[in-house]
Amino acid sequence: MPYPLLADSITLELEAQEPWPQLITLYQPYEVEQILLPDNANCLAVQAFLKMCGLDFQIEPRSNAEYMSPSGRVPFIKCGQFLISDFDSIVTFIGNKGTSLSDHLSANCKADMRAYISLVNNIFINAELYICWVDETTLNEVTKIRHGSVYPWPLNHYLNWQKRKEVIKKLNVLGWYNKTLEEVCNEVQNCCTALSERLEGSDYFSGEKPTEVDALVYGHICALSMINPSLPRTVQKITATVQEFPKLLEHASRIGRNYLNNCMLESACDFEMCASSSKETLWNYSESIEALPPLSEDSFEILLLNP
């Protein structure tokens, strides 16, 4: 089968011509007002991955990041002439440049890691999409307001409708649309159990050093466990499911401490603290992200996290 391989090697060839290292710019939606659960998890995962690789990057929040991305998904990075979106592609791209977190692993171990990446990518992302776009309460109380927050009046309704249609079509194909919330929580629980089993007593999924899976799991566990308690009960259910796995929370906070050295990790591990923190403290952050002009009161209520 010449074609796909040919295409792959052409990209590799093109990428090789770029000087390296280069400044990486990470584009993502606004974290405070706009970003939704699945995107947030992915952005955190990519950030963690880049930090683990020891690469410098700049975060560039854009309200239309979704439409700038070549695949329609956020986050994406700009590196020289290349725009690369999706966790997998970014990992491959950085890997082609010679920086890889899993080089020291055996081939067998690498294959396992790929499988776990698939597991996380499918179960967590679909569950997050389900919560955001299928569950009626969350959809009306959070998703529509946040997703539409950056667009003017008639456009926000249209774009919400369009996005919802797209997500539902995808979930339908994957067999997630007809699940009940219980079933979704069960899936998440199964996935967390599997990850927890795999982690056993070690610091990271493959021993002493973190790999791509660790970054990805960190992103999702962080995003899911840090959901603001003022959110609808349905979202809380998922959070509660994730909270049942102390090993994963510990793992997330370890990565946060060692690689992202910011304060949110403490609160990731200590949910109570996150729950009790007031709206002001949640809102009161921003190191790399320029704050948007204040929007409606509602949009602040739905902070999903406090990076």
Add this chain to the structure above:
Amino acid sequence: MDMFELTIWKGDWGLPSVDTECLQVLVYAKFNGIPLKVNAVGNPFNSNLPILKYNNYTFTKVKDIIEVFRENNYNTEQNLSRKECAKIMAYDIMLKEKLFPALQFIWWVDEKNVNELIRPWYCKAMPFPFNFYYPGKFERQARVIFEALYPVEDDISIIENKVYSEAQKCLTLLSTSLGESLYFLSEKPTLLDAVVYSYLAPLLKAPLPNPALQNHLKACTNLVTFVARISERYFSNECHEYKTKENAQNVKQYTHNEFPNKRRTQLVAGFFVTLMMATYAFSNGILEVSAKDSEISDIPVEDSITNNE
């Protein structure tokens, strides 16, 4: 004791079933040595296959069916560690993410395969009114899958490249993961082997006119022997049946050409046509020959001879 009754898609090409999910359940049952009554059918009009009937209950999802088997103490994963069970789940999801779209593409989107192999097969396999409706329906469903998975991509060839490239990587991973061992997790086959077999066997065995991905799989020799091993051990009947059938067909093809006595037919046809045209020309007076009576009377005689041939 109640029997398990399993309804599945019927098989061909040496496969017990052509459908991935049906294969998965069937292979898992065989691994456990479950006494099954298998109905291989060609009309899925009431619901999605596979269907398991047990104790007057009906189960249709693979997950549920395997759960039923386990409740009845048919379990290949009992002796595995929890870490290995986690691995099964991860691989299951990975195969579904990477290989399922590729199989759908090969089965229902790739035009050459659909026109030359898949659609004719399904048309033949299903009873009369349904064979006009279902193949088209499956094709539409497959197209919807790719529209949903690649919402920003319109060009089908780009999607094809992406799908194949993902699937290839996945096959390579499986090949390294299996290595030299007999089965994926231990000496005995487990659910993971059933899952892997269910994706690889149709891809390997179907005589696809466009064998792009198939060739890649054939290059991973340990996977090919893996599939052959399971087929031989658990589905030897189907294997042999197909082999003998194929051999018989080959022999038949060798002796009975598509057009036996081609030259003779050509000659007779050519002669007959010339004769007819000549008759026409003469009867309409386009060609006039000052013929003698005896020559004219010859023509109808000759005509009747050729007709008799």
